[in-house]
Amino acid sequence: MISLNTALIKELSLLPSRPKIMVIGETDTGKSTVVKTLAHWFQEQSQKVAVVDSDIGQSDIGPPGFVSYGILTQSTTSPQSITNKGSYLVGKTSPYGRELSVVTGTKVCVEAAQRSEADAILIDTCGLVKPAGGVQIKCAKAEMVKPDLVLALNTPGLTPLVNCLNSLGFHVRNFLPSKKVKTKLAKIRKENRxxxxxxxxxDSPSLFSVHHSRAVIRRWWDESRYVDIDQIPHGTVAAIQDPQTPGFQIPCIWTISEGDPFVLAPLPKNCKLGTIWITAYKLELNGTTVTSA
Ligand SMILES: Nc1ncnc2c1ncn2[C@@H]1O[C@H](COP(=O)(O)OP(=O)(O)O)[C@@H](O)[C@H]1O
Ligand SMILES: [Mg+2]
Structure with a gap:
């Protein structure tokens, strides 16, 4: 666990109660590590901490392709110690072309974290910060979430975004990324997914039989990439409405077994599926194990 410097600790102590803190930076600048460190720090102050994970490609809380939020439950801050409380479907591991659903999911998760009476809400973000499209997605996130503090892991590429956020009136605090941050190769990113x-x-997700005639199958937000509803391929990311948390979706995988369609999900066997949302995000499966994502 890295330690927070004195200037940052002072800054954190001056924040209003129940602060929202958004961490921004380019890919591999240590954003998620900073989020974990902050989570640990707030927990040490006996605060209930929520983390919103809006990095859909390198998720720490829910599965990739979803914006998820969770509450810290143990004294350690490994991803496993954050209980996933809700996921919002995006259906892609890159935010390009899915900026609206990423921003929507982030807002939905932050609002749910506020309803859960978290004392501090930490928002992890993806590395898309430039050019204009990156600045826009981060400004939109900030406008939707209204963070009390934006922690910027500053590199030259982040400057236009930081300037914009400052001009919008956000309180941005710049830090240099740690020299110890390691770059993750594409292969490692894929393994993480x-x-x-x-x-x-x-270990044992349930397989739910899907009868096309009975189930309502829809493209998520009218998914623009090609996905044939009548011939949904083996290993497609899907979701159902979350009955416990309206407005959230439970991540599922559409699969084919002996020619018949099924949905795979870590849910009780008697669970009702309702509408099944389909995306064009493909996975490879070996039985119920994901082998490519
Ligand atoms: N201060 C640090 N000291 C040592 N290792 C670090 C530090 N910050 C990040 N890392 C390592 O660098 C890698 C990338 O960090 P990460 O927080 O995942 O970056 P990002 O979320 O910006 O992509 C991870 O393997 C992480 O463990
Ligand atoms: Mg990260």
């Missing part, structure tokens, strides 16, 4: 999906599904 696979392990996040398998961790989410657990």
């Amino acid at each position: 696979i392990s996040r999906w398998n961790a989410y599904m657990g």
Whole structure:
């Protein structure tokens, strides 16, 4: 666990009660590590901490392709110690072309974290911060969430975004990324996505038979990439409405077994599926284990 410097601790102590803190930076600048460190710090102050994970490609809380939020439950801050409380479907591991659903999911998760009476809400973000599209998605997130503090892991590429956020009136505090931050190769990123999906599904997810004639199957937000509703391929990311948390979706995987369609999800066997949302985010499966994501 890295330690927070004195200037930052002072800054945190001056924040209003129940602060929202958004961490921004380019890819591999240590954003998620800073979020974990902050989570630990707030927990040490006996605060109930919520983390909103809006990095849909390198998720720490729910599976990739979803914006998720969770509440810290143990004294350690490994991802496993954050209980996933809700996920919002995006259906892609890159925010390009899905900016609106990423921003919507972030807002929905922050509002749910506020309703859960979290004392501090930490918002992790993706590394898309430039050019204009990156600035826009982060400004939109900030406008929707209204963070009390934006922690910027500043690199030259972040300057236009930081300038915009400052001009919008946000309180941005700049930090240089740690020299110890390690770059994650594409292969490692892919392995992280696979392990996040398998961790989410657990050891024995349930297989729900899907009868096309009875189930309501819809493209998520009218998914623009090609996805044939009548021939949904093996290993497609899907979701159902979350009955416990209206407005959230439970991540599922659409699969084909012996020619018949099923949905795979870590849910009780008697669970009703309702509408099944389909995306064009494809996975590869070996049985119920995700092997490519
Ligand atoms: N201060 C630090 N000391 C040592 N390792 C770090 C530090 N910050 C980040 N890392 C490591 O660098 C890698 C990238 O950090 P991460 O927080 O995942 O970056 P980001 O979320 O910006 O992509 C991870 O393997 C992480 O463990
Ligand atoms: Mg990260």
